[in-house]
Amino acid sequence: MTEIFGKPLPVILGQTLIGLINGSFYALLSLGLAVIFGLLNIINFTHGAQYMMGAFAAYFLLNKLGVNYWWALLVAPLAVGVTGMVIERLMLSRLYKLDHLYGLLLTFGLALIIQGVFRQEFGSTGLPYSIPESLSGGQNLGFMFLPNYRAWVIAASLFTCLATWFVIERTKLGAYLRAATENPAMVQAFGVNVPRMITLTYGFGVALAALAGVMAAPIYQVNPLMGADTIIVVFAVVVIGGMGSIMGAVVTGFGLGIIEGLTKVFYPEASNTVIFVIMAIVLMIRPQGLFGSR
Amino acid sequence: MHFKRKLISTAAILALSAGAAHAQISGNVIKIGVLNDQSGTYADLAGPGSTLAAKMAVEDFKAANKGFTTPIEVIAADHQNKPDVGSQIARKWYDSDGVDVIVDVPTSSVALAVNQVTKEKGKALIVSTGASSDLTGKACSPNTVHWTYDTWQLANGTGSAIVKTGGDTWFFLTADYAFGHALERDTEAVVIKNGGKVLGKVRHPFPTADFSSFLLQAQASKAKIIGLANAGADTTNAIKQAAEFGIVKGGQNLAGLLVFLTDVHALGLEKAQGLIFTESFYWDLNDQTRAWSKRYGAQIGGKMPSMGQAGVYAGVLHYLKAVAALKSDDGTKVVAKMKELPTDDPLFGKGSIRADGRKIHTSYLFEVKKPSESKGPWDYYKVRATVPADQAFRPMAEGGCPLVAAK
Numbered sequence: 001m002t003e004i005f006g007k008p009l010p011v012i013l014g015q016t017l018i019g020l021i022n023g024s025f026y027a028l029l030s031l032g033l034a035v036i037f038g039l040l041n042i043i044n045f046t047h048g049a050q051y052m053m054g055a056f057a058a059y060f061l062l063n064k065l066g067v068n069y070w071w072a073l074l075v076a077p078l079a080v081g082v083t084g085m086v087i088e089r090l091m092l093s094r095l096y097k098l099d100h101l102y103g104l105l106l107t108f109g110l111a112l113i114i115q116g117v118f119r120q121e122f123g124s125t126g127l128p129y130s131i132p133e134s135l136s137g138g139q140n141l142g143f144m145f146l147p148n149y150r151a152w153v154i155a156a157s158l159f160t161c162l163a164t165w166f167v168i169e170r171t172k173l174g175a176y177l178r179a180a181t182e183n184p185a186m187v188q189a190f191g192v193n194v195p196r197m198i199t200l201t202y203g204f205g206v207a208l209a210a211l212a213g214v215m216a217a218p219i220y221q222v223n224p225l226m227g228a229d230t231i232i233v234v235f236a237v238v239v240i241g242g243m244g245s246i247m248g249a250v251v252t253g254f255g256l257g258i259i260e261g262l263t264k265v266f267y268p269e270a271s272n273t274v275i276f277v278i279m280a281i282v283l284m285i286r287p288q289g290l291f292g293s294r
Numbered sequence: 295m296h297f298k299r300k301l302i303s304t305a306a307i308l309a310l311s312a313g314a315a316h317a318q319i320s321g322n323v324i325k326i327g328v329l330n331d332q333s334g335t336y337a338d339l340a341g342p343g344s345t346l347a348a349k350m351a352v353e354d355f356k357a358a359n360k361g362f363t364t365p366i367e368v369i370a371a372d373h374q375n376k377p378d379v380g381s382q383i384a385r386k387w388y389d390s391d392g393v394d395v396i397v398d399v400p401t402s403s404v405a406l407a408v409n410q411v412t413k414e415k416g417k418a419l420i421v422s423t424g425a426s427s428d429l430t431g432k433a434c435s436p437n438t439v440h441w442t443y444d445t446w447q448l449a450n451g452t453g454s455a456i457v458k459t460g461g462d463t464w465f466f467l468t469a470d471y472a473f474g475h476a477l478e479r480d481t482e483a484v485v486i487k488n489g490g491k492v493l494g495k496v497r498h499p500f501p502t503a504d505f506s507s508f509l510l511q512a513q514a515s516k517a518k519i520i521g522l523a524n525a526g527a528d529t530t531n532a533i534k535q536a537a538e539f540g541i542v543k544g545g546q547n548l549a550g551l552l553v554f555l556t557d558v559h560a561l562g563l564e565k566a567q568g569l570i571f572t573e574s575f576y577w578d579l580n581d582q583t584r585a586w587s588k589r590y591g592a593q594i595g596g597k598m599p600s601m602g603q604a605g606v607y608a609g610v611l612h613y614l615k616a617v618a619a620l621k622s623d624d625g626t627k628v629v630a631k632m633k634e635l636p637t638d639d640p641l642f643g644k645g646s647i648r649a650d651g652r653k654i655h656t657s658y659l660f661e662v663k664k665p666s667e668s669k670g671p672w673d674y675y676k677v678r679a680t681v682p683a684d685q686a687f688r689p690m691a692e693g694g695c696p697l698v699a700a701k
Binding site for chain 1: 333334335336337338339470496497498499501502503504506507508510511513514526527530531534535538540544556557559560561562564565
């Protein structure tokens with residue numbers, strides 16, 4: 001059997017693929033954060049809670065209203081996105097003139113409140129959510145058993161990330177958005193409703209988090225604290241990629257997923273810390289992040 | 295200080311002459327403190343449910359002992375699974391709030407810390423959800439009773455039963471901290487003692503959300519049994535993802551070394567079916583457990599009790615019986631009385647408490663039902679084997695408890 005550094009090749013291939021799957025979640029979540037930071041200059045600490053709300057929304061749609069997974073992929077992000085827009089209108093919009101720190105504190109506090117309320121209501125153990133019938137089962141790839149659902153996660157995440165990048169970097173709407181962050185007054189003068197655009201952007205970023213939540217629901221427990229655990233890693237991903245860089249978030253998301261996966265083969269005990277070690281190194285060598293411009 | 299003590303003793307004498315029933319009860323009230331995780335990972339398997347169980351014990355005790363007029367209070371606090379927070383609350387409760395007994399205390403590290411404080415203060419501690427068998431081993435105390443289960447019982451019950459029914463090759467998924475290591479060590483010893491083999495193990499960080507890579511390693515080991523030496527969300531996530539990777543369908547079996555009813559409820563039968571593990575209690579064992587659990591469920595939104603919550607009820611009930619028999623709430627004396635009196639309650643049946651503080655009762659090996667076998671909500675387990683009380687727990691001589699050695 002072929003071996004690399006004393007580990008059989010099939011194991012390495014398997015872990016790389018699994019890393020890619022985890023990377024899909026990192027990419028989707030960090031993408032939302034990057035969009036929000038890039039266009040609103042808000043460090044959205046509520047992101048983890050909104051990811052969790054997406055998973056819960058999927059659970060309720062299925063169990064209370066009989067709405068299946070596929071519709072939940074559409075409905076849950078919309079619903080959670082609307083709550084995000086309400087938050088932006090009522091609270092965040094009052095903070096744009098102030099220091100970053102205020103936005104950070106507000107969103108962090110909101111995250112704690114939302115998680116606390118969910119925990120109070122639904123307990124801490126979590127709720128079950130099954131993989132949709134059409135995606136259960138899996139393929140034997142020779143070197144590993146790949147569940148169909150995980151393959152779908154990679155595909156869906158890649159598509160969403162690339163589509164988002166395309167819209168922001170290559171379309172007219174994206175050009176407005178980028179212009180509005182550079183010089184809101186000027187864009188307003190051209191007749192574009194900047195505040196509304198910002199609200200919609202925040203809603204979109206939040207919807208991305210909720211989408212990741214729906215996709216995570218069948219894999220992880222639907223648990224009030226699921227976002228709190230993930231968000232820290234995702235912030236590290238965003239910092240490594242460069243705050244606000246869309247492509248940076250996507251590439252580092254997938255890349256770090258793979259590195260984390262390989263760490264699990266060679267030294268499993270370090271798999272939770274490896275991302276932070278990389279973050280420390282990147283910050284020392286290139287403080288603006290791998291893809292950051294400033 | 296001296297004067298104050300005199301004053302107190304004078305007051306005590308006055309109280310003594312006032313009414314015999316209140317003779318030795320400090321503050322003329324028995325205060326029971328439920329100390330556990332009220333909001334985090336273990337809040338569902340202990341938490342507010344344990345508080346309710348303690349209150350039910352008080353109710354039932356009062357109904358059966360109309361002559362016992364001393365008021366009994368139940369209070370609760372959240373130790374957040376942190377030893378420092380737990381011992382701080384215990385000190386405050388004992389020193390200034392007049393708490394006589396602390397019950398429940400999940401999370402071994404916290405239980406061991408509170409064990410120490412209780413011994414110092416001469417109060418009483420009844421551990422129900424805490425797991426470490428050290429509580430009746432090298433850390434045993436004349437002030438502590440370990441009621442429901444411990445790591446030795448889990449390892450022994452599950453490990454030997456599985457090896458004997460053909461599961462003789464094992465791979466461990468172990469939470470990388472003291473509790474996981476202990477559980478893995480104890481189980482490995484049992485597996486080897488019964489002629490089985492351990493093919494490999496992987497230590498995963500605590501907590502871990504994604505087990506897929508560890509499961510792949512377990513799958514590649516071709517071991518018949520994958521032992522989960524972890525707890526709570528780690529266990530449920532591992533089980534959920536094992537189903538996804540077709541591990542059980544591929545002929546390997548999972549052994550949850552610490553699984554609570556609430557975990558199975560969170561997983562759903564589809565994912566949890568076939569899982570084998572040891573517990574001391576299940577709501578659907580007999581008429582008495584069913585009746586009690588229905589009463590419990592009616593007050594907490596239809597949930598059924600975990601073995602930890604059941605242990606809180608039984609432990610508090612037995613504690614109150616000892617207090618009534620002794621007419622005193624002096625911690626050390628009450629615990630000694632608890633060991634002297636045979637135990638009898640609707641949930642664990644008849645039993646006893648050993649000199650090292652270990653409560654002895656029947657232990658069960660459960661298997662989770664297939665969805666087709668389940669008749670309704672919370673109908674999850676079937677009994678696969680019953681381990682008699684005298685074999686379920688570590689023999690007293692092997693625990694290394696100084697209380698026993700001194701005799």
